Amino acid sequence: MPGENLSRDEARERAALLSVDSYEVSLDLRSAVGDTEPEGAVDAPRTFRSVTTLRFRCAEPGATSFADLIAPSVTAVSLNGKDLDPGDVFDGSRIRLEDLAAENELVVDAQCAYSRTGEGMHRFVDPEDGEVYLYTQYEPADSRRVFANFEQPDLKAPFRFEVRAPEGWTVWSNGAGELSDGVWRFAETKPISTYITAVAAGPYHYVTDSYSRTFDDGTTLEIPLGAMCRKGLAPHFDSDDVFLVTKQGLDFFHDHFDYPYPFGKYDQAFVPEYNLGAMENPGLVTFREEFIFRGKVTQASYEGRANVVLHEMAHMWFGDLVTMEWWDDLWLKESFADFMGAFSLVGATRFEDGWITFANRRKAWAYRADQLPSTHPVTADIRDLQDAKLNFDGITYAKGASVLKQLVAYVGQDAFLEGARRYFKRNAYGNTRLGDLLSVLEETSGRDMAAWARSWLQTAGVNSLTPQVILSSEGRVTELAILQDAPESHPELRPHRVAVGLYRRSPEGTVERYARAEVDVDGPRTIVAELVGADAPELVLVNDDDLTYCKIRFDEGSLATLRERLGEITDPLARALCWSALWNLTRDALMPARDFIGLVLRFAGRESDIGVLQMLHAWATSALTHYAAPDWRAEGGRLLAEGALRELRLAEPGSQHQLTWARFLAAVASSEADLQLLQGLLEGTAKIDGLEVDQELRWAFLEPLAAHGVADESTLAAELARDDTASGKRHQVRCLAARPSAAVKAQAWASVVESDALSNALVEATIAGFTQPSQRELLTPYAAKYFAAIERIWAERSIQIGMDVVKGLFPSLQDSQETLDATDAWLTAHEDAAPALRRLVLEARDDLARALRGQACDVAAG
Numbered sequence: 001m002p003g004e005n006l007s008r009d010e011a012r013e014r015a016a017l018l019s020v021d022s023y024e025v026s027l028d029l030r031s032a033v034g035d036t037e038p039e040g041a042v043d044a045p046r047t048f049r050s051v052t053t054l055r056f057r058c059a060e061p062g063a064t065s066f067a068d069l070i071a072p073s074v075t076a077v078s079l080n081g082k083d084l085d086p087g088d089v090f091d092g093s094r095i096r097l098e099d100l101a102a103e104n105e106l107v108v109d110a111q112c113a114y115s116r117t118g119e120g121m122h123r124f125v126d127p128e129d130g131e132v133y134l135y136t137q138y139e140p141a142d143s144r145r146v147f148a149n150f151e152q153p154d155l156k157a158p159f160r161f162e163v164r165a166p167e168g169w170t171v172w173s174n175g176a177g178e179l180s181d182g183v184w185r186f187a188e189t190k191p192i193s194t195y196i197t198a199v200a201a202g203p204y205h206y207v208t209d210s211y212s213r214t215f216d217d218g219t220t221l222e223i224p225l226g227a228m229c230r231k232g233l234a235p236h237f238d239s240d241d242v243f244l245v246t247k248q249g250l251d252f253f254h255d256h257f258d259y260p261y262p263f264g265k266y267d268q269a270f271v272p273e274y275n276l277g278a279m280e281n282p283g284l285v286t287f288r289e290e291f292i293f294r295g296k297v298t299q300a301s302y303e304g305r306a307n308v309v310l311h312e313m314a315h316m317w318f319g320d321l322v323t324m325e326w327w328d329d330l331w332l333k334e335s336f337a338d339f340m341g342a343f344s345l346v347g348a349t350r351f352e353d354g355w356i357t358f359a360n361r362r363k364a365w366a367y368r369a370d371q372l373p374s375t376h377p378v379t380a381d382i383r384d385l386q387d388a389k390l391n392f393d394g395i396t397y398a399k400g401a402s403v404l405k406q407l408v409a410y411v412g413q414d415a416f417l418e419g420a421r422r423y424f425k426r427n428a429y430g431n432t433r434l435g436d437l438l439s440v441l442e443e444t445s446g447r448d449m450a451a452w453a454r455s456w457l458q459t460a461g462v463n464s465l466t467p468q469v470i471l472s473s474e475g476r477v478t479e480l481a482i483l484q485d486a487p488e489s490h491p492e493l494r495p496h497r498v499a500v501g502l503y504r505r506s507p508e509g510t511v512e513r514y515a516r517a518e519v520d521v522d523g524p525r526t527i528v529a530e531l532v533g534a535d536a537p538e539l540v541l542v543n544d545d546d547l548t549y550c551k552i553r554f555d556e557g558s559l560a561t562l563r564e565r566l567g568e569i570t571d572p573l574a575r576a577l578c579w580s581a582l583w584n585l586t587r588d589a590l591m592p593a594r595d596f597i598g599l600v601l602r603f604a605g606r607e608s609d610i611g612v613l614q615m616l617h618a619w620a621t622s623a624l625t626h627y628a629a630p631d632w633r634a635e636g637g638r639l640l641a642e643g644a645l646r647e648l649r650l651a652e653p654g655s656q657h658q659l660t661w662a663r664f665l666a667a668v669a670s671s672e673a674d675l676q677l678l679q680g681l682l683e684g685t686a687k688i689d690g691l692e693v694d695q696e697l698r699w700a701f702l703e704p705l706a707a708h709g710v711a712d713e714s715t716l717a718a719e720l721a722r723d724d725t726a727s728g729k730r731h732q733v734r735c736l737a738a739r740p741s742a743a744v745k746a747q748a749w750a751s752v753v754e755s756d757a758l759s760n761a762l763v764e765a766t767i768a769g770f771t772q773p774s775q776r777e778l779l780t781p782y783a784a785k786y787f788a789a790i791e792r793i794w795a796e797r798s799i800q801i802g803m804d805v806v807k808g809l810f811p812s813l814q815d816s817q818e819t820l821d822a823t824d825a826w827l828t829a830h831e832d833a834a835p836a837l838r839r840l841v842l843e844a845r846d847d848l849a850r851a852l853r854g855q856a857c858d859v860a861a862g
Contacts, residue, residue, distance in 0.1 A: 120145030335400025461490025653690020737769025
């Protein structure tokens with residue numbers, strides 16, 4: 001659509017010309033229920049009326065600009081009391097505004113479309129009871145699908161919403177609302193950006209609580225709290241725990257930020273078919289409803305939810321109160337929220353090991369992203385909205401957060417937090433760039449932030465740190481150096497504040513740290529003088545305590561120790577860092593996949609941290625699927641299944657470790673005996689003491705049974721009848737697409753690629769079922785079909801669905817040079833394709849090339 005992909009240059013030009021005073025938005029959502037489609041309009045979207053009154057000023061009277069709106073039709077447009085012809089001024093994505101006055105009033109009356117892709121005003125019909133639920137999701141630029149506006153973050157304004165809804169519904173928005181004469185009217189917001197406005201409406205189950213805090217000056221802040229979900233999930237909704245973490249977070253951020261929460265109430269909505277983890281709309285935070293657990297989950301799941309709750313809460317200050325000027329500085333909110341999520345998790349809640357999860361899970365995301373050809377500095381070059389959409393990635397979130405953790409080590413926690421406090425006070429309700437943050441940090445720390453930013457924020461790539469140890473004849477350290485290197489593509493060597501730990505066996509047989517030194521690594525070789533004279537180590541761990549962002553390497557002696565004694569390292573963070581380093585060696589084709597799998601089989605059963613154990617299972621599965629030699633895959637799968645069953649039987653009955661090993665067994669089961677056991681556990685003819693096979697675990701067992709032809713369509717239909725819910729439907733769709741049949745694969749492919757009838761959640765479920773590692777041969781024909789279809793898909797579908805299809809259906813399981821060549825051929829033939837589309841294909845190509853290098857390494861080891 002012309003003009004849909006707003007560019008940075010256009011946004012800057014418009015921001016220089018316009019300033020916005022207010023929005024009044026009136027939505028009529030009564031069309032969400034009932035049969036309101038026009039007769040004969042089979043393909044016409046279901047729509048709602050949206051009337052926007054937009055008051056703004058223009059610095060150059062007589063100038064021309066535009067407003068943003070993506071809608072099937074516009075009924076009327078008036079500018080400063082003059083009616084404009086919608087057919088003349090509206091092109092499908094923009095409304096042309098000519099001859100602007102110094103002060104302007106724009107009124108747009110439009111028919112906007114309900115969404116099935118999770119973008120804009122999403123409409124969901126619950127299959128369990130037929131109830132309809134609505135919610136909005138906008139970032140980076142989908143509020144223009146709901147009301148006319150200036151869709152860029154630096155044109156902030158107060159918003160006033162009013163909503164007409166079906167009888168019996170409740171409606172929520174950013175401000176507090178009241179129902180009067182059939183209309184929900186909401187309090188005017190503070191000046192905020194368009195992308196964080198929000199509406200939720202429907203028969204949601206809603207519970208309330210409150211938060212109160214008295215400040216040193218005697219004033220009291222009262223924050224009404226609310227939490228909501230679909231009625232069908234209400235029996236599973238542990239809102240007490242959500243409120244507990246919410247209150248702990250509000251206490252923590254008020255303690256550290258010295259700026260009272262500025263947005264009135266604090267509602268949290270858990271909504272269906274959500275594309276993201278959550279979104280920081282002030283006063284109405286939205287979350288994916290999968291954070292409401294229908295079955296038994298591990299503490300890692302509760303920790304993950306708490307982290308997201310706190311991440312979004314941090315955004316109330318970093319992102320909502322103070323917002324980046326343009327998406328180049330997206331990191332100003334996302335990196336901070338990612339860091340603050342872990343920082344507050346450890347500092348305020350029961351999840352005191354949150355930094356272990358950060359080191360093991362979040363950083364793995366960053367390390368992968370930072371080695372792709374599309375890697376970019378934390379402060380990115382975002383040319384347009386498609387660039388922005390793709391930059392919600394492991395660099396912007398997890399690397400940025402890791403860099404901030406390094407910054408805290410560099411300037412000190414007190415200076416860092418004082419810088420944040422000054423940043424809020426100076427820029428409240430405004431927009432900022434990188435320099436605004438650096439200037440306050442220079443003030444509070446006395447450090448040269450420009451040099452630090454050049455190394456850490458304005459260059460891409462990840463460094464590797466390797467210890468080099470020289471011992472005397474008496475077995476003492478005469479020199480310990482840290483070697484720093486960087487890839488040829490991104491050769492920057494950075495300053496790192498690191499801790500170096502020396503480990504050895506204790507008399508009890510455990511592996512313990514006996515010496516530690518902090519040092520500033522700078523350049524290719526740094527001497528750690530403090531450790532000279534120490535007893536000879538069996539393991540040297542650079543970046544002990546995970547202070548910096550780097551790939552940890554080992555000297556030969558340390559690697560030999562890990563091969564024999566990894567499970568005997570008592571410190572859980574040190575152990576997690578070693579596992580992460582070994583996984584990076586595997587991905588870099590420096591450790592054969594079978595060796596990594598062997599370490600998992602040998603030591604994972606001793607892992608006490610449940611989040612680390614779950615990550616090891618995911619890495620072992622990935623190692624088998626992508627990095628193991630093709631001829632060894634069957635043997636590797638057999639070994640993993642045997643190991644999973646062994647640990648499942650050894651685990652404490654009813655424990656979270658038992659549940660985790662049961663899920664891993666389902667992920668790797670392929671033999672007749674394994675499948676019979678899963679079927680027996682489903683039917684109740686087999687039993688493992690303490691293992692409760694609840695509904696979610698039933699679906700986890702059914703997917704491998706479907707993928708190996710044991711569970712047929714009638715079995716899956718019977719299971720859906722047992723679990724006739726939205727969640728059950730998603731599981732059933734995934735399992736149906738997993739069946740090993742050419743006809744099934746053709747149908748699944750067509751439902752995603754040739755049709756747009758499926759919602760975003762069912763597209764995701766279908767793709768997940770379609771791509772089964774045990775069905776490589778069956779999927780072979782779809783490699784060529786993929787390359788023939790993706791440019792059309794990108795042009796015709798929303799960017800979210802386009803991303804899901806292009807990433808999810810890339811033929812990564814056809815892991816051969818032939819597929820690599822086909823990818824290169826497509827890239828060569830489509831140099832003028834959308835840059836965002838090319839980026840996704842380049843990233844998939846890089847993953848495939850990495851897999852082939854890993855397989856070659858594993859072949860050589862065999």
